Structure formats: C-alpha cells, structure tokens
Amino acid sequence: MGEGEGCLSTPQPPMSVVKSIELVLPKDAIYLAGSSIKGKMILTLNSTLVDPIVKVELVGRGYIEWSEEAGASRDYSRNVICNNKADYVHKTKTFPVEDNWLSAGSHTFDFHFNLPPRLPSTFSSKFGHVFYFVQASCMGREHILAKKRMYLLVQGTSAFHKETPLQNPLLVEAEEKVSYNCCRQGTICLQIQMEKNTFTPGEKVVFTTEINNQTSKCIKTVIFALYAHVRYEGFTPGAERRSRLDSSELLRQEANTHMTRFNTTKIVSTFSLPVLLSVSSSTRDGEIMHTRYELVITVHLPWSLTSLKAKVPIIITSASVDSAGCQSSEDGVLPVSPDHQN
Known part of the structure; x- marks a missing residue:
C-alpha cells in the first residue's frame, strides 16, 4: 500500500492550527513479521502550537464474526452471533518537543517499529479480517487536532x-x-x-x-x-x-x-x-x-x-527475516507488483 493509499484523515476546520499531517512509508511494500517499519511523519502548522503531543502508533488486530442457528435441541428460529478478536501488536512512539512548542511551518519526525516475530498475515473475508496500520496524531492540551492512518500489508510467519x-x-x-x-x-x-x-x-x-x-x-x-x-x-x-x-x-x-x-x-x-x-x-x-x-x-x-x-x-x-535472504529488499520489506495489491 503506497503513500497516500488507504489513509484516513481527520477533516480540519479552516482555521485549525494544523495545516496537514502526512505519513511517508515505502510504496507498495509487504512487511515480513519480525521486520522493521521505518517512516516519517510530516506535521505542517499554520501557527505556533504550545504543549503538543505528537505521536505515531503501530496497531495490529483481528476480528471474526458469524451467525448460526442456536442448536439442534433448541429454537431454530433464533440465531446466535459467534465472534472472537485478537490484539497482535500495539506500540507507541511519542516524540519529544523541545521547549514544549512548535513553530508554524513543517516539522519532520522519523520513526521505526519492530514487528513481533510471530504474526498472522493481513487477511480479509466475509467472516473476518486481520489488519495492521500506522497512525500519526497531534494533540493539543485537551483534544486531537489531527490524525492520519495508513494500512500496512504484513506477511505472517508460523512454526x-x-x-x-x-x-x-x-x-x-x-x-x-x-x-x-x-x-x-x-x-x-x-x-x-x-x-x-x-x-x-x-x-x-x-x-x-x-x-x-x-x-x-x-x-x-x-x-x-x-x-x-x-x-x-x-x-x-x-x-x-x-x-x-x-x-x-x-x-x-x-x-x-x-x-x-x-x-x-x-x-x-x-x-x-x-x-x-x-x-x-x-x-x-x-x-x-x-x-x-x-x-x-x-x-x-x-x-x-x-x-x-x-x-x-x-x-x-514464510521465511523469517533472518533467513529471508535475497527475498528481502531491505529490513524484511518485500515490494509488491500492481497485479497483487488486492
């Protein structure tokens, strides 16, 4: 998933102190479980921001759900919902802000996360999904001023x-x-x-x-x-x-x-x-x-x-990052051709 694809942004009011918030990650990449995710967050301000909280999060979750009849010995007219969920990763990087203020203009923050060595692959079906994303946010004293989310493709591993x-x-x-x-x-x-x-x-x-x-x-x-x-x-x-x-x-x-x-x-x-x-x-x-x-x-x-x-x-x-050898372009990141993006 490339830059600007699969991103969710919080709409900003016309006079918001935050002009834009962007995430920069390798284009069309598949990350191996156990590899590093390296990127940049670019925060552009219309005016000075005091006491900001600027952070990036890495999140991975899974959720499944389906309905079925209650049982052979029960009321067939009643369906029961079956579901399950899992949290695979949640890491946060909060950036230090010198003197607790940021001037108007663009500010770039570098970040990297290490994925856990054992993860399921990105997955989607009519019954459930496994998804990963990086989310950047900027908070003022009491509320979120802006945030952006970019979904990732992760190739899982198993024993x-x-x-x-x-x-x-x-x-x-x-x-x-x-x-x-x-x-x-x-x-x-x-x-x-x-x-x-x-x-x-x-x-x-x-x-x-x-x-x-x-x-x-x-x-x-x-x-x-x-x-x-x-x-x-x-x-x-x-x-x-x-x-x-x-x-x-x-x-x-x-x-x-x-x-x-x-x-x-x-x-x-x-x-x-x-x-x-x-x-x-x-x-x-x-x-x-x-x-x-x-x-x-x-x-x-x-x-x-x-x-x-x-x-x-x-x-x-799936080979581990250590043994991926020539499959890896850098840090366990595999490029994906346009034919395989969906």
Whole structure:
C-alpha cells in the first residue's frame, strides 16, 4: 500500500492550527513479521502550537464474526452471533518537543517499529479480517487536532513447518472404475507428482499430472484448483466455543487436452502463488483462525455419471527475516507488483 493509499484523515476546520499531517512509508511494500517499519511523519502548522503531543502508533488486530442457528435441541428460529478478536501488536512512539512548542511551518519526525516475530498475515473475508496500520496524531492540551492512518500489508510467519515433516517429493494417486454405454466399464487412473509440497508466498507451484485412460472414451477437460480452507474459532454470548469452516478457490486452471482412449497423457502445470498469503497453521488455543491449503485435480467425464478427483495437501510457510535472504529488499520489506495489491 503506497503513500497516500488507504489513509484516513481527520477533516480540519479552516482555521485549525494544523495545516496537514502526512505519513511517508515505502510504496507498495509487504512487511515480513519480525521486520522493521521505518517512516516519517510530516506535521505542517499554520501557527505556533504550545504543549503538543505528537505521536505515531503501530496497531495490529483481528476480528471474526458469524451467525448460526442456536442448536439442534433448541429454537431454530433464533440465531446466535459467534465472534472472537485478537490484539497482535500495539506500540507507541511519542516524540519529544523541545521547549514544549512548535513553530508554524513543517516539522519532520522519523520513526521505526519492530514487528513481533510471530504474526498472522493481513487477511480479509466475509467472516473476518486481520489488519495492521500506522497512525500519526497531534494533540493539543485537551483534544486531537489531527490524525492520519495508513494500512500496512504484513506477511505472517508460523512454526507450523517446524512441527510437520516435509513431504518431498510427493506422489498422490486416485483411481475410478467407470461405466459408460450402458454395460461397458473401464478404469481411469490419476497420478500427481510434485518435487515438494511446501512453498512460500509468491513461489511457483509446479506439478505433473499423469492420466491413464483405460476406457474407449476420450477425455477432454481437467481442472486444477488451489483451495484455502479457513477454520474460524469463536464464542457465543454465553461463552460457548464454536467453529466454522469456510473454503475459497484461490487459483484455477483448465487444461483442454485431447486424452485418447487406452492411452496415458502427462500434463505439466504451474501456479504462481499470491505474494501475500496466510501461512498454514495447526489448531492452537488462543488463535482466532487456522488455514490449510489443498490442490484439487478433477478429471471431468461427461459420458459417465462420475468424475475423478485427487487432492494434494499444500503447506504455505514464510521465511523469517533472518533467513529471508535475497527475498528481502531491505529490513524484511518485500515490494509488491500492481497485479497483487488486492
């Protein structure tokens, strides 16, 4: 998110002592958990300001909410609201003001914050969100004179990959006996091969699909899709623990290849992962959501009543700032191209 994007400003009256308040941060940056956030606050005054409080805050929060029926043994006409929230970071930098006054004109204040080493990624869905922002403010003796907020993109980290054995290389197979032309039967075998199934955001996922068609029918369409399965953990007003699973399709490709009868066809596919992703996570107390990923390959059989599917677990991790190496441009800040800003 670049300078001037995603900023919320407090409207100023025409004769306010504060002319403007600005935040200057690297343009289109994704911050790694554990990295530093460096920027400037520029405060421009119309006149002298006495006893000001000038500060910048770094805030990270998460909130989820959904409604569901009260329960099988209760009144189905009544919905209950389930929600949960988390505070991930809140740091404040208050700038010293010499002689407790600022003259008319522009004043620049440099600041930096260190993000905690373990954070969830910036996230948004119909059930919740995780967001981070830097907020600058200037206060007089009794009230806020001006403030501005700029939202940040943060790539989170997790210890998931340290606890789960890596499955490299990976081979997944599926087989289906199908009926067609009334009394004829055949077998279709699906095999997916990957050199690894553990990736970082922005990395390319390469896999080979082998389809052994032992029928007298041709196969024309294969769908490759990457799904994110998010489990939300919330509580009812009565403090009962509830959870909800929501799945979404992140990436999709369709291969229209003529796969002849009694033959084997190989398809090599590549997915480019988004540069900002929630990392895979196992269930832990105190976390409001947990994410897992799955690559699903579907062979459509229009001449049969069935389709053949194979599912491959995908693990998303994120390197720490210390080990990010050439991924980092400076202090764990990753630039994001315009194609990946949303």
